[in-house]
Amino acid sequence: MMNSLLGALESGMLYALMALGVYITFRILDFPDLTVDGSFTTGGAIAAVMITSGAPAWVSTLCAFAGGLLAGTLTGLIHTKGRINGLLSGILMMIALYSINMRIMGKPNVALIGEKTIFSSVSPLLLMPFVVLAIKLLLDLFFRTELGMALRATGDNQRMIRSFGANTDYTIILGLSLSNGLVALSGALIAQQSQFADISSGIGMIVIGLASVIIGEAIFGARNVFFATLAVVLGSIVYRLVVALALRIEWLEQTDLKLITAVIVIVALVLPTMRRSWKQKAVARRRSLEIGSEAERNSVGGGL
């Protein structure tokens, strides 16, 4: 039991970087980017191939990050310069990356057993808290800079930030790039932890990322960027704990996981909208009563 909890904590932190990437596109940019499924594998592929050919683990990991940056940039270019719908741009890139990942790895699976990885000398449980915290804080800081604020405004009100002189094509590309960089970094770390890279490791990654973001926001709230990124990291860990617990249930199969994840996301997405419409109805009812009694008194309100 303890082992599986620690395991969940460990993978929660490893996948947290991917979840932060998904947070940047889905929540900050308001861009449903499906590149993630491809770029996660790209990260693992680049790291695995470089490590097996003798490159230092940290160089390989950084190159994986750069590979993700590039993938995100391409999705951004397809969307902004090619004027292709965002969802489709991501899907196109995801499909293209499948072939590219295969080319990088040369075969569907690259083993890292016996190779010197980042985690050869230090356990992920010791290293990852620092890595995740550092990246989270750097992101928080970035989103408070002028450029970072322009990026947030691009997702919030594109027309407005353009009227203040920001090039929204650029901020969209930047956000997608940063997001996929983090996703690929997460893929590279996961490959080193599990000691293999697999062509299909990214499948469904976008939904897992979304689940982490949504679970985190639901449990821990997201009043501002600081708490939102914290919630995403914790959400990723909670998601892994839920999965670990679910896997202890006798009649559930490993392959049921993706179904469970999809259901979690659907429920979490539907609940807030339903709650909002209930609330709205209640407010409308109260207001119409108020207006009714106001009309009786025949008084007029003023001011802002």
Added chain:
Amino acid sequence: MLQISHLSKLFHPGSVDEKIALVNVNLQLKPGDFVTVIGSNGAGKSTLMNMISGTLRPDSGTIHIGGNEITNLSEHRRSRWIGRVFQDPMAGTAPHMTIEENLAMAYSRGKSRGLSIGINARRRELFQEQLGKLGIGLEERLRAKVGTLSGGERQALSLLMATFTKPQILLLDEHTAALDPARAELVTQLTQRIVSELKLTTLMVTHNMEQAIRLGNRLIMMDGGRIILDIREQDKQHLSIAGLLGEFEQISGHKLSDDRVVLGT
């Protein structure tokens, strides 16, 4: 300051839905001109504004601001010279960001946005001072999300953001139309004060005839994509609503048809 020459724009040219939005429009604004714009629905007022701000490109004609040709400059490039308040109170601000963050973004107009922190103590002080001038208590709510403000508060904030960096041209497209009369009047007063304080060259579309006559030093009337009447300085002071409507009918040959027209208050 603003020079528009032979500007034309068709929507869906050559199709059955062809719409004439602007026909050979010429307009020159001197520095400090405050021009009110009136006209029927579909007269081309918003199209003219969108053409100046760069959300639309003209089919022909040119636009200059202070000697720079901006006809084909992208919207974000030309925005350093142009402040804009939209009709929709939602349109001019980022609702999920705080008041101070919105102001910081407005403050960066025309500068390249880098990795310096957007809000520091000095800026916050400046924001507070500017907000205080609006006189509606927003200076106490620097860290409130803009989405929690009322429509009137948002338009006042949008106005401040649009004029913050003293743009060469201020474009106001019915920016009080979505507000109730009391709030609209407040935003109108703020507009008047800010424009005269900063001596901004301003183009303001309005459906309020009384306002169109009372504000500014020049009034233009549009119909069918053309400027059909241009009344300046002294002549404008002697205008009456009835006279204006009469003039419109005489020139255009039909009544001023406008679903939102307000004759006066």
